[in-house]
Amino acid sequence: MANQLTDLRHRTLRDLRISVTDRCNFRCRYCMPSEIFGPDYEFLPKDSILTYEEMTRLARIFVSSGVKKLRITGGEPLMRKDLPTLIRALNQIEGVEDIAMTTNGVLLPKYAKALREAGLKRVTVSLDSLDDARFRLMNGGKSGVQPVLDGIEAAEQSGMKVKINMVVQKGINDQDILPMASYFRERKHSLRFIEFMDVGNTNGWKLDNVVTKKEILEIIQESMPLEPVDALYNGEVASRYRYKGSNEEIGIISSVSEAFCSTCSRARISAEGKLYTCLFASRGHDLRALLRSDQTDRDIAKFIEDVWTARSDSYSEDRMTNTHSLPKIEMSQIGG
Numbered sequence: 400m401a402n403q404l405t406d407l408r409h410r411t412l413r414d415l416r417i418s419v420t421d422r423c424n425f426r427c428r429y430c431m432p433s434e435i436f437g438p439d440y441e442f443l444p445k446d447s448i449l450t451y452e453e454m455t456r457l458a459r460i461f462v463s464s465g466v467k468k469l470r471i472t473g474g475e476p477l478m479r480k481d482l483p484t485l486i487r488a489l490n491q492i493e494g495v496e497d498i499a500m501t502t503n504g505v506l507l508p509k510y511a512k513a514l515r516e517a518g519l520k521r522v523t524v525s526l527d528s529l530d531d532a533r534f535r536l537m538n539g540g541k542s543g544v545q546p547v548l549d550g551i552e553a554a555e556q557s558g559m560k561v562k563i564n565m566v567v568q569k570g571i572n573d574q575d576i577l578p579m580a581s582y583f584r585e586r587k588h589s590l591r592f593i594e595f596m597d598v599g600n601t602n603g604w605k606l607d608n609v610v611t612k613k614e615i616l617e618i619i620q621e622s623m624p625l626e627p628v629d630a631l632y633n634g635e636v637a638s639r640y641r642y643k644g645s646n647e648e649i650g651i652i653s654s655v656s657e658a659f660c661s662t663c664s665r666a667r668i669s670a671e672g673k674l675y676t677c678l679f680a681s682r683g684h685d686l687r688a689l690l691r692s693d694q695t696d697r698d699i700a701k702f703i704e705d706v707w708t709a710r711s712d713s714y715s716e717d718r719m720t721n722t723h724s725l726p727k728i729e730m731s732q733i734g735g
C-alpha cells in the first residue's frame with residue numbers, strides 16, 4: 400500500500416507532472432515570448448536534463464508516496480526523442496492509474512500511433528483559436544491551425560481520448576470562445592478554457608487581460624445554455640459544465656478568478672529534475688542531485704516526504720495581495 404502524504408493544509412499528494420524538455424517548437428506569447436526565448440536563449444544542456452531512466456525511477460518513488468496520476472508535459476514534450484519509450488516504462492509502474500500528456504499537437508501525426516501503442520490513453524491538445532492569423536499571432540508565427548487539427552485527428556484515430564486547452568486573453572482571442580465551443584462540441588471533444596495566468600516573469604500579465612470564468616460562461620450561455628456538472632473527484636482542476644440536454648461538456652480552469660489551491664494535489668518536476676510544489680514557486684528542490692548520488696529510493700522518498708509535508712503553497716489565493724511581483728519558475732520549464 401502506497402504512503403499518503405499530506406501537506407500543512409491537509410492536501411494529499413496525488414498527481415505528478417513531469418516536464419521532459421524545456422524546448423518548444425512554438426513561441427506562445429503568454430509562455431515563451433520570442434523576444435526572450437530568441438536564438439540566443441540558452442536552453443538546458445542535454446546532460447542536465449533527466450534521462451528517461453531517472454524520470455521513471457522518480458515516478459516510481461512518487462507512486463510509492465501516493466501519486467496515482469502522471470502527466471507528461473514540457474516545453475513541447477514531443478520535441479524529446481523517443482517519448483514512447485518513457486510512456487512504456489511509466490505504464491509498467493504498479494499503482495499508476497492514469498497517464499496523460501499535454502502537447503501543442505503538431506507532432507501528433509508523427510507520434511500518436513506509437514504513443515498509443517506504448518500505453519498513452521489520453522492527450523490534451525492546446526489550441527487557442529480557429530482563426531489562422533490570430534493563432535499565428537499567439538504562437539509566435541510557428542503554426543497555423545490545420546497542423547494542430549491534424550494532430551487532434553491523429554490522436555483520435557490512434558484511439559486516444561482527446562481534450563482541448565484554450566488559454567483566453569482579453570482583446571487577443573476572446574472572440575474565439577464561441578467558435579471554439581461550437582466546433583469542439585460538434586466533435587465531442589471536451590474544451591477547457593484556461594484563464595490567462597501570471598506564470599513566469601516574462602509574459603507581461605495584467606489582470607485586465609484575464610477573461611474570467613464568469614465572463615466565459617456568459618459568452619457561451621448566450622447561445623448554448625449550460626448546467627454545472629459535479630466534480631468527479633476532490634481536487635479536479637476544471638469546473639465542468641454540460642450543454643443542456645446533451646452529454647457534451649466544457650471545463651473552465653479559473654486559477655485567477657476562483658483559486659482552487661485548497662484542493663491542489665499536484666507536484667511538478669522540471670526537465671532538470673527540480674521538484675516544485677506550486678506552479679508559481681520561485682524555488683525548486685533538487686532531485687537530480689539525489690538521483691545522481693548514492694541516495695537510495697527510500698532516501699529520496701524521505702526527501703519528497705519532507706518537502707510535501709512542509710508545503711503550504713497557495714499562490715493563486717494570495718495573488719492579489721503581495722505575490723504577483725515575486726520571481727517565479729517559467730511555465731516552459733515546468734509545463735503547467
Ligand code: SAM
Pocket residue numbers: 423429430472473474475476501502503523524525564565566593594595596597598602730731733734735
Ligand atoms: N507545449 C505543450 C502545450 O502547449 O500544450 C505543453 C506545455 S504548456 C506550458 C501546458 C499548458 O499550459 C498549455 O495548455 C498552455 O496553453 C498552458 N499555458 C501556458 N502559459 C499559460 C499562461 N500564461 N496562462 C495559462 N495557461 C498557460
Ligand code: SF4
Pocket residue numbers: 423424425426427430431473474475503525731
Ligand atoms: Fe510551447 Fe506549450 Fe509554451 Fe506554447 S504553451 S510556448 S506550445 S510550451
Ligand code: SF4
Pocket residue numbers: 654659660661663664676677678679712713714715716
Ligand atoms: Fe496549486 Fe499553486 Fe496553483 Fe494554488 S497556485 S492551485 S497551490 S499550483
